Amino acid sequence: xxxxxxxxxxxxxxxxxxxxxxxxxxxxxxxxxxxxxxxxxxxxxxxxxxxxxxxxxxxxxxxxxxxxxxxxxxxxxxxxxxxxxxxxxxxxxxxxxxxxxxxxxxxxxxxxxxxxxxxxxxxxxxxxxxxxxxxxxxxxxxxxxxxxxxxxxxxxxxxxxxxxxxxxxxxxxxxxxxxxxxxxxxxxxxxxxxxxxxxxxxxxxxxxxxxxxxxxxxxxxxx
Amino acid sequence: xxxxxxxxxxxxxxxxxxxxxxxxxxxxxxxxxxxxxxxxxxxxxxxxxxxxxxxxxxxxxxxxxxxxxxxxxxxxxxxxxxxxxxxxxxxxxxxxxxxxxxxxxxxxxxxxxxxxxxxxxxxxxxxxxxxxxxxxxxxxxxxxxxxxxxxxxxxxxxxxxxxxxxxxxxxxxxxxxxxxxxxxxxxxxxxxxxxxxxxxxxxxxxxxxxxxxxxxxxxxxxxxxxxxxxxxxxxxxxxxxxxxxxxxxxxxxxxxxxxxxxxxxxxxxxxxxxxxxxxxxxxxxxxxxxxxxxxxxxxxxxxxxxxxxxxxxxxxxxxxxxxxxxxxxxxxxxxxxxxxxxxxxx
Numbered sequence: 001x002x003x004x005x006x007x008x009x010x011x012x013x014x015x016x017x018x019x020x021x022x023x024x025x026x027x028x029x030x031x032x033x034x035x036x037x038x039x040x041x042x043x044x045x046x047x048x049x050x051x052x053x054x055x056x057x058x059x060x061x062x063x064x065x066x067x068x069x070x071x072x073x074x075x076x077x078x079x080x081x082x083x084x085x086x087x088x089x090x091x092x093x094x095x096x097x098x099x100x101x102x103x104x105x106x107x108x109x110x111x112x113x114x115x116x117x118x119x120x121x122x123x124x125x126x127x128x129x130x131x132x133x134x135x136x137x138x139x140x141x142x143x144x145x146x147x148x149x150x151x152x153x154x155x156x157x158x159x160x161x162x163x164x165x166x167x168x169x170x171x172x173x174x175x176x177x178x179x180x181x182x183x184x185x186x187x188x189x190x191x192x193x194x195x196x197x198x199x200x201x202x203x204x205x206x207x208x209x210x211x212x213x214x215x216x217x218x219x220x221x222x223x
Numbered sequence: 224x225x226x227x228x229x230x231x232x233x234x235x236x237x238x239x240x241x242x243x244x245x246x247x248x249x250x251x252x253x254x255x256x257x258x259x260x261x262x263x264x265x266x267x268x269x270x271x272x273x274x275x276x277x278x279x280x281x282x283x284x285x286x287x288x289x290x291x292x293x294x295x296x297x298x299x300x301x302x303x304x305x306x307x308x309x310x311x312x313x314x315x316x317x318x319x320x321x322x323x324x325x326x327x328x329x330x331x332x333x334x335x336x337x338x339x340x341x342x343x344x345x346x347x348x349x350x351x352x353x354x355x356x357x358x359x360x361x362x363x364x365x366x367x368x369x370x371x372x373x374x375x376x377x378x379x380x381x382x383x384x385x386x387x388x389x390x391x392x393x394x395x396x397x398x399x400x401x402x403x404x405x406x407x408x409x410x411x412x413x414x415x416x417x418x419x420x421x422x423x424x425x426x427x428x429x430x431x432x433x434x435x436x437x438x439x440x441x442x443x444x445x446x447x448x449x450x451x452x453x454x455x456x457x458x459x460x461x462x463x464x465x466x467x468x469x470x471x472x473x474x475x476x477x478x479x480x481x482x483x484x485x486x487x488x489x490x491x492x493x494x495x496x497x498x499x500x501x502x503x504x505x506x507x508x509x510x511x512x513x514x515x516x517x518x519x520x521x522x523x524x525x526x527x528x529x530x531x532x533x534x535x536x537x538x539x540x541x542x543x544x545x546x547x548x549x550x551x552x553x554x555x556x557x558x559x560x561x562x563x564x565x566x567x568x569x
Contacts, residue, residue: 030562037559046555049533049548053565056537056544097244101539 004060004106004213006035007047012162012185013037013110013119017064019190023198024207025214044086051103052094060104062213063087064206066118067109075116076109083107112205120161125202127168128195134171138164169195225321226499227467232266233316236302241266242318243545247530249490251513252503252545254534254565259543260503263534264469267501268372269317273330279370280332287374302332371463373455375472383455384417384428390462392417397461404457404492407484408450411436418442430454448476449485456489460498467499474509482512490516490525505564514557517550526550533563 006029008014014037018029029035036050044063051061063083067076074082087105094103111122127135142159149156169183172195181187190196197203231242237259243250252260268279284301302315317328369386391397398415405412411434421428431440443451452475459468477485493500504510510531517526531548548556548563556563 032556032560032562036561040555040558042551042555046552049546049552050556050561053533053535053546056535056539056546058537058539 001216002060002213003058004062005050005054006062006064007038007044007050008035008064009037009066010039010185011037012188013064015186015188016119016123016190019188020198020203020206021210021214023191025210025216027214027216044083045090048090048093051090051105052098052101055094055101055103060106060213062209063105063107064209065107065109067111067113067116068118069116076114079109080107083109106209108206108209110206112202113209114205118161120165122202122206123165123196124161126197126200128193128197131168131172131195134168135164138167225323226497227267227319228322229318229320230267231316231318232269234313235266235315236262237543238262238266239542241543241545243532243547245530245547245549246499248499248528249493249525249530250499250501251510251529251531252501252534253505253510253531253563255536256505258534258536258565260534261471263545264372264471264501264503266317267467267469268370269319269328269330271326271328273328276330277332279372282370283372283374287372298332369459369462371459371466371468373459373468373470375475382427383458384430386458386462387415387430388417391458397464400492400495401457401461404488405450405454407488408453408481409434409446415443416440449478449481452476453485453488457492460489460493460496460500463498464496465498467501468493470500470502472504473502474504474506477509479508479512482509483516486513486516487519487522490522494525494528507564510553510563511557514550514554518554529553531563533565535565 006017008017014031014035017035018031021027021029031037036047038044038047040046054061065079065083066072067079068074084107087107091103091105094101110119111117111125124135142164145156146158149158166183166185169188170180173179173182182189188195190198226248227243227246229242229244229246231240232238233240235241241259241263243263252263254260265280265283268276268283270276270279280302284298288301314329314331317326317330319326319328369382369390391401392415402412402414405415409432413433413435416431416433418428418431430443432443432446433440443454456470456473459470473489474482489500492498513529516522517529527550529550531553532545533548535544535546536542537544553563555561
């Protein structure tokens with residue numbers, strides 16, 4: 001097994017990956033210690049100190065970001081190229097002070113390291129199929145608004161995918177204030193099989209990416 | 224003395240080679256237990272005069288590390304961690320860089336017998352020149368006073384009154400500055416006085432605080448451990464004007480609600496007197512408030528001078544490494560709950 005720290009883009013990603021790694025590999029990722037939230041000012045460049053720290057600890061810095069899509073002004077290839085270039089620049093900065101330090105990066109772009117999308121794209125694909133009617137209704141709601149777009153004078157943001165996931169959770173866990181808390185990104189339990197299927201085929205690329213780092217039975221070598 | 228911008232030490236304690244780059248004026252040092260944070264502070268006691276440095280180390284060993292005697296084995300362990308060739312002339316090496324220059328120093332700290340020889344000569348010099356000595360069994364060595372180092376437990380004891388009297392009390396302007404900065408924790412403070420009724424051993428006489436809202440002066444100890452701690456730090460900043468000061472576990476004994484006042488006061492006073500600070504801590508709230516204080520509009524000018532160094536015992540380089548975080552990196556890490564203090568990984 002190799003050793004890795006994960007760098008992600010927000011609290012939703014932190015909680016999802018904590019649950020995902022715990023579910024599949026039985027490892028507990030502590031926020032801030034093993035999984036770093038890069039949201040906020042500076043992006044990846046602001047993490048140069050952490051990349052250095054993990055490199056000194058012989059760990060791979062695993063970047064798990066969204067591929068994004070056209071509506072964000074980019075796509076899988078564009079995001080991959082941007083991140084790769086950023087990491088080259090960051091490595092140069094690290095090597096200016098520590099020229100001999102091996103700095104290892106590995107990048108996975110959600111949902112599957114191949115196509116446009118993000119965490120919500122993956123989440124939509126791995127919901128428990130028993131609950132699919134909830135998302136069908138939401139999709140119909142979005143289509144309805146889309147058809148009436150011209151009748152509304154203000155700019156609309158469609159699709160509203162974060163809200164879709166939140167709504168999916170709130171509908172299933174919304175009978176009390178305490179239960180509604182579970183719909184929030186930081187409180188979700190992705191290991192709850194009534195809501196999610198972490199074994200779903202759509203999550204296999206992510207599983208295969210993480211396996212060498214967190215599966216204690218794995219003897220995988222550095223790519 | 225110009226402030227350090229980078230620092231390297233070799234053959235000292237656990238460090239075969241240790242370096243800090245991009246040092247600021249206000250430097251926090253964090254890391255796992257026993258990674259070497261306090262040893263870094265001890266290495267930073269380096270002085271251009273090797274005898275001064277050796278005696279500072281001995282002061283730390285005897286007074287602050289609480290060794291009851293200085294024997295060959297203690298010295299061997301304390302300075303060289305029992306490396307086998309320490310008696311055959313192993314040298315501690317230092318490289319100190321400031322904006323203006325880089326200095327290389329080599330210091331040989333052999334064994335007790337050589338040290339004793341030096342001490343005898345130095346102690347005669349001390350006696351002739353009225354320098355203080357530290358007694359150790361039947362021997363003694365001149366105390367390099369004051370040592371620019373505040374250990375974890377130090378509060379009222381160890382010459383606080385003496386330092387105040389000799390370095391601050393006689394300088395009206397500096398005394399006024401000190402009183403002004405102490406208002407953060409004793410808002411009505413008017414002046415500081417050494418207890419006039421103690422006529423002998425006035426170096427250890429209690430300090431009294433006069434206030435504007437009462438006729439009665441009260442001993443410093445009355446204002447609690449926090450006030451004493453801040454008082455000592457401010458006194459030592461005043462004593463080390465223009466130089467550097469090392470503070471171990473700066474948060475020890477400070478209540479979380481006082482961190483904000485502490486940081487503001489310490490940073491402002493050190494900035495005013497151009498003192499470079501190296502401070503260890505394990506305390507997350509202490510780091511968090513350090514960041515928040517530097518975000519306040521009147522404190523933002525100090526952001527560019529702040530650093531946080533995380534010490535890592537690296538399995539890759541096989542040595543302790545100092546990873547520097549600038550204020551912006553430090554700020555991002557604190558806001559996102561990213562651990563800067565090292566610790567075990569998976």
